[in-house]
Amino acid sequence: MKLYTSPRAPNPRRVMMFMAEKVITDIALVTVDINAQAHKADAFRAINPLTTVPVLELNDGRVLSESRAICTWLEGQFPDVNLMGVDANERAFIEMADRRAEWYLLVPIAQVIRHTHPGLAPLEQPQFPDYGHAQTVKVRDYAERFDSLLQRQTWMAGDRFTIADITAFCALEFARLMKFSPKAEGFDALQAWRDRVAARPSAVAI
Amino acid sequence: MKLYTSPRAPNPRRVMMFMAEKVITDIALVTVDINAQAHKADAFRAINPLTTVPVLELNDGRVLSESRAICTWLEGQFPDVNLMGVDANERAFIEMADRRAEWYLLVPIAQVIRHTHPGLAPLEQPQFPDYGHAQTVKVRDYAERFDSLLQRQTWMAGDRFTIADITAFCALEFARLMKFSPKAEGFDALQAWRDRVAARPSAVAI
Numbered sequence: 001m002k003l004y005t006s007p008r009a010p011n012p013r014r015v016m017m018f019m020a021e022k023v024i025t026d027i028a029l030v031t032v033d034i035n036a037q038a039h040k041a042d043a044f045r046a047i048n049p050l051t052t053v054p055v056l057e058l059n060d061g062r063v064l065s066e067s068r069a070i071c072t073w074l075e076g077q078f079p080d081v082n083l084m085g086v087d088a089n090e091r092a093f094i095e096m097a098d099r100r101a102e103w104y105l106l107v108p109i110a111q112v113i114r115h116t117h118p119g120l121a122p123l124e125q126p127q128f129p130d131y132g133h134a135q136t137v138k139v140r141d142y143a144e145r146f147d148s149l150l151q152r153q154t155w156m157a158g159d160r161f162t163i164a165d166i167t168a169f170c171a172l173e174f175a176r177l178m179k180f181s182p183k184a185e186g187f188d189a190l191q192a193w194r195d196r197v198a199a200r201p202s203a204v205a206i
Numbered sequence: 207m208k209l210y211t212s213p214r215a216p217n218p219r220r221v222m223m224f225m226a227e228k229v230i231t232d233i234a235l236v237t238v239d240i241n242a243q244a245h246k247a248d249a250f251r252a253i254n255p256l257t258t259v260p261v262l263e264l265n266d267g268r269v270l271s272e273s274r275a276i277c278t279w280l281e282g283q284f285p286d287v288n289l290m291g292v293d294a295n296e297r298a299f300i301e302m303a304d305r306r307a308e309w310y311l312l313v314p315i316a317q318v319i320r321h322t323h324p325g326l327a328p329l330e331q332p333q334f335p336d337y338g339h340a341q342t343v344k345v346r347d348y349a350e351r352f353d354s355l356l357q358r359q360t361w362m363a364g365d366r367f368t369i370a371d372i373t374a375f376c377a378l379e380f381a382r383l384m385k386f387s388p389k390a391e392g393f394d395a396l397q398a399w400r401d402r403v404a405a406r407p408s409a410v411a412i
Contacts, residue, residue: 049351050306050310050351062299064298064299064302065302065306066301066302066305066306066309068301068305069298069299069301069302069305070298072294072297072298072301073294073295073298073299075294076293076294076295076297076298077294087282088278088279088281088282088283089279089282091278091282092270092275092276092278092279092282093268093270093275093279095272095274095275095278096270096271096272096275099272099274099275100256100271100272103272104256115337126340128334128336128337128340130334130337131321131334131336131337134332134334145255145256
């Protein structure tokens with residue numbers, strides 16, 4: 001199997017961290033240089049016409065894109081350690097936590113950065129800086145809610161580490177590009193959670 | 207069980223259409239008037255602090271938000287008709303199709319409407335009309351890709367109707383507010399697929 005990836009981007013990092021938690025080592029990593037627009041080149045379009053990374057190419061030739069869908073497939077193949085729920089009931093609650101991390105943390109952070117950071121201009125055309133800057137209010141507002149949540153529980157989905165922690169951690173790592181720090185904002189529980197995740201071997205950036 | 211819903215909004219409609227496909231009839235529907243900001247009132251914040259609809263309140267008092275997570279839970283409880291995959295392998299490929307419908311159809315359509323339509327001003331503050339109008343290019347671009355896909359296969363995820371068709375259909379229904387019509391754009395395969403879905407009993411707006 002091959003994972004087409006771009007390690008510094010948040011979505012590929014989600015999948016790589018998910019693989020690291022499960023100690024999956026037999027998937028070849030193929031780096032796609034998105035800053036050089038390699039994801040828009042014909043060679044990559046032949047693999048994923050939607051030009052997104054990551055993409056998992058299976059041994060039977062089938063191709064799977066969309067980070068969370070790739071994780072669902074990997075969870076089926078490598079069920080230990082479980083990160084997405086052992087049955088439909090738990091899967092639903094972890095999916096809720098994961099979507100909250102994605103929609104209320106990763107998405108607003110990405111909108112700020114994609115529309116305001118000069119380095120992202122090649123990937124987001126046209127940029128709308130006023131729109132981007134306005135999303136910083138949402139980032140802080142939602143971060144405060146996650147801080148409240150983490151005052152009551154240890155992990156994003158409750159009492160164990162799951163895919164939701166991976167999504168939220170990769171979002172905060174990406175948020176460095178907008179110089180957002182939970183500690184500087186006074187979100188101590190969010191910072192303490194972030195530091196717990198950062199201490200895991202899977203959190204080391206590749 | 208209770209489903210807090212706002213029938214005309216696309217995400218609640220996804221869940222209601224999912225329930226209709228499975229002929230789930232024993233969940234009480236509680237309408238939340240989002241135009242009157244009822245989702246921001248204390249009574250609803252006590253149910254879902256993130257103030258989003260839909261929300262499913264289970265018989266044991268637990269509360270589940272996020273449309274797709276609600277569907278995952280319902281799929282576990284009401285496994286027939288299967289709409290999300292019978293095992294992790296199929297679940298992953300249907301999730302890919304569903305996320306594509308969400309990210310490349312529903313999200314850009316929603317961004318256009320939330321940032322340009324006067325009727326959405328109470329829900330999206332501040333609106334950025336220039337940003338919103340620019341997303342119409344993405345809507346057309348992605349709609350063209352879905353049109354290509356549907357020239358090769360009958361349904362969004364392949365050869366059977368799934369949750370991905372529900373997401374994409376609710377997106378196109380919402381797109382009426384931006385006066386987007388696949389037929390008018392020359393996307394005949396997308397229009398024919400839309401008409402196939404619209405003919406299903408579950409597609410009737412509540």
